[in-house]
Amino acid sequence: MFSRILIANRGEIALRIIRACHELGIEAVVVYSEADREASYLDIADEAVCIGPASPAKSYLNIPAIISAAEITDVDAIHPGYGFLAENAHFAEICNECGITFIGPDPESMRQLGDKVAAREIAKKARVPIVPGSEGEITNESEAVKIANKIGYPVIIKAAAGGGGRGMRVAHNDISLHKAFGAAKAEAEAAFKNGTLYIEKFIVEPRHVEVQVMADKSGNAIHFYERDCTIQRRHQKLIEESPCPVLDEKTREELCKSALRLVKEANYHSAATVEFLLDKDKNFYFIEVNTRIQVEHPVSELVTGQDLIKLQIKVAAGQTLDLRQRDIKHTGVAMECRINAEDPARGYAPNPGRVDKFIVPGGFGVRVDTHIYQGAIVSPYYDSMIAKLIVHQPTRQEAIATMKRALREFKIEPIKTTIPGQLAILSHNLFVKNQVDTSFIERHMG
């Protein structure tokens, strides 16, 4: 097992990983930028190294600085968390070259699954249903139109290297397709230095459902059931829950088994999330694989009682999973709200600043993951998530009740947060009745 791990990240996930390390008896080294000098988790870590100024490019994305920090602190592994360098295959390669274990998949499988076109191929090999669309990239508009007419409108154009919704366009007919194609290409080139596009059937009123998977280096893979992340705003998740409230047991088992087939086909190890779209008729279609631990992983931890970060570290150290699929039981309902320093009343505009009042909710069925404390400063340099509030109850109705009382208890002043928006969603008839799709926020919470 590792004796020292460097955490190449910040905020709540850095703290989350420190906790897992300490519970495993591993020393935790954190790197930090000058903007995070006052972060309270620096005191909890066994060592903290300043790697640069606030700007992410000069600190948390600064590979030489992070590798140097790993070398001078003599760690044997690096955990990238999520975001920043978590899905940067080049960084993973450098770690390996320097003899430092990258706590994540091999660079090859990261690249392979990171490329949506390649990922579709693997999905097909693994007999995992995919959204009908172009076989591989599309070079010109006329080809796009041909395929669009074959699979039928509406269609969606996506960047092969894309993510977070950038380079995405929906077209409902030939004319709009012509417009969309050029725009998507330009956006993709700007965002990813890669204009490769592909096209697929646009699923109407879908739910976003993803399966949590963990695979070791000996070819064992188990799943931790699904999460429903349908409540999104501009492709940013606001509320996640498990189980998916509209899935029947049979579909659910097929879904989870598909995810396992896919990661095994890719000879994948470490934590992964396999994302699907679920249409009105409960057909699911593979979209993509996230080759990292995700923000919402605690939802699956609460319903299974398994610590995913600890497992991820163990398998990275070469241990074989000591859990069989039958050991992973799903109990009750878990739900997560991401509390962001954003003002719902002002179009979710970021609202950084000093936190003068911070009273965290607690009690039965409540888990809070946060790096913020009273007196902390929410930095404008990084993403605006300041806390994750996760609840666990026997039923969905009780989970919603607990989430609402916990959100009302959560005192964060004077900065504005997403809490009022989330309270509105939790009280919305369609959410309570499970009649939402990924467009819910835009349509009903505008």
Next chain:
Amino acid sequence: MFSRILIANRGEIALRIIRACHELGIEAVVVYSEADREASYLDIADEAVCIGPASPAKSYLNIPAIISAAEITDVDAIHPGYGFLAENAHFAEICNECGITFIGPDPESMRQLGDKVAAREIAKKARVPIVPGSEGEITNESEAVKIANKIGYPVIIKAAAGGGGRGMRVAHNDISLHKAFGAAKAEAEAAFKNGTLYIEKFIVEPRHVEVQVMADKSGNAIHFYERDCTIQRRHQKLIEESPCPVLDEKTREELCKSALRLVKEANYHSAATVEFLLDKDKNFYFIEVNTRIQVEHPVSELVTGQDLIKLQIKVAAGQTLDLRQRDIKHTGVAMECRINAEDPARGYAPNPGRVDKFIVPGGFGVRVDTHIYQGAIVSPYYDSMIAKLIVHQPTRQEAIATMKRALREFKIEPIKTTIPGQLAILSHNLFVKNQVDTSFIERHMG
């Protein structure tokens, strides 16, 4: 079901009950003394009524003030929490006379089980093993000596109306018994205005094990397994856990079933804790029943996933338990540390004052129940408990690891707390190896 409940208590348990009420859709009214005017849970409650000055006798023990508050706020029930009036049968009677439901047992069963001599009789009827001793009260020393010689030394003298260790004396021979008898009688009269004593075999190196029970008004009773509260300092619990780490399945089942037989024999309803001593040979002996919800109830909530306060409110409202015993599953290991504002380095002297820094631990497997916040004042007028830290993990070893990292994370400044003492206990070889008894602290942590 109730529509409004008045909470006749303060601190973390008041907040705990507010949370349960709100999750059940019930309005919560809290009463407070002038010393608690700044408590943050007053804002969370639907209404707050000042009932008197800081002195408990003039506020939280002031029955007329509390009943008046209940009348002017028009509540239909009163939850007494623990301590203060929770086991005051007279108060329960007054509530009932005023047409306000007392959330707890009937005054009769409270009196019956509150009297240790009467409780022993019920235990015998219910075929629950009891510590061999005097049948009923002892009037004079010679009688005491006779019984002591019959059951064999060492023996312990207890006050029939006692609690918290007051009026207790151990005697190892006739001479010490003579001394102990007078002292215990005097202490009992002073503390409880009742000098009635009884005598029983003193169990050497016992563990303190208690069973959590919930009974409805239709005669249904279920248990939530046991808690081990062996780690005590002067009869004050410092660490509680479930399951009891030394119990085999068979003994455990007998223990829990004995507790159920006892409460059924007493026609008891509401929450109760049946306390036992467990000797080295795994024989258990009934000691007493606590006719209230207890400080350590969250330990049982974490291993069973059941909200005991919600259940207690439901059965008080006359609902029959919708849970069968087979629905109550015990999963993993839960452990609680009571964080008190006491200085372990100075004989656990109370250390009240203003809290200038308060950073609460969180993350996987961690639950915190606290009414304290950064800027709050720990009042010198009431008990010194400022937080309950409860962890849940698949194994005891993991639970200890999580508790240790959480205790280290918990920043409370400048007041001194029991945290260093608890960290020392958790690292102690005997605790880790389950080789402790109720004298552990005195013997090894002096």
Next chain:
Amino acid sequence: MSDKNPMDLKKVKELIDLMKENELVELEITDGDSKVHLKRPGANMPVMHQVPMQAMSTPTASAVPAEPAKEDGLIKIVSPIVGTFYQASSPEAEAYAKSGDKVDADTVVCIIEAMKVMNEIKAEVSGTIVEVCCKDGQAVEYGQVLFKVRP
């Protein structure tokens, strides 16, 4: 206060008793060029206690209901118990105290019902009622202001 000699110990004793009954920690009465200023530690406050002033004063500061409001120099008559406020002994009867009425320490100014018991509340101060702060039948909590009196 020129008519009442401020050095009169009996008077000062009365004021101190008033402070204690109402758990005041400070009392100051100014009248023209005469002034009496008294201070006690917070009610039940262990004097040896090392809790800093701010800490202790937070709960007790709000526990000084009868401290004269500097801006108007008025004394507040506060409720000593939780209950229901009644201005008169019965709906027909006349109010015990109305604005403008002169009262002294023993004047009954209202009734507070608690647990079906009618408790007569005395002014405990002498002066003129300038404001009745509660409505008939209103619920009042401990320490709530009932009347404002000009000494």
Next chain:
Amino acid sequence: MSDKNPMDLKKVKELIDLMKENELVELEITDGDSKVHLKRPGANMPVMHQVPMQAMSTPTASAVPAEPAKEDGLIKIVSPIVGTFYQASSPEAEAYAKSGDKVDADTVVCIIEAMKVMNEIKAEVSGTIVEVCCKDGQAVEYGQVLFKVRP
């Protein structure tokens, strides 16, 4: 009060007894130009915790490493990267900069090794080295002080 001498010790003693009996911590009686003011311990308790929390020093404050330290007027040369500090190009070679050496902006003062690359660090300021703050082979983080220079 002019008719009664406020310095009348008997009267003052009585007042003190009154204070003690009733645990007053302060007593003040003024009448016209006469005034008695008595205080007992416990009147002024320590007022702590008025300073806002240290945590609130802005996080960028420490991000201005080259700012001359007020107290000594020295300029700090800080590490622009994370790595290992070397005073010389090789164990045999002489140190780039020692205490007392004159340096200017382009003077190489040390080497910091990061990822097997030797990075020459220039003074960026001119003056005299008064202190070498790191040992040869020591690990340094971003912004860590390497040298102190008197301009």
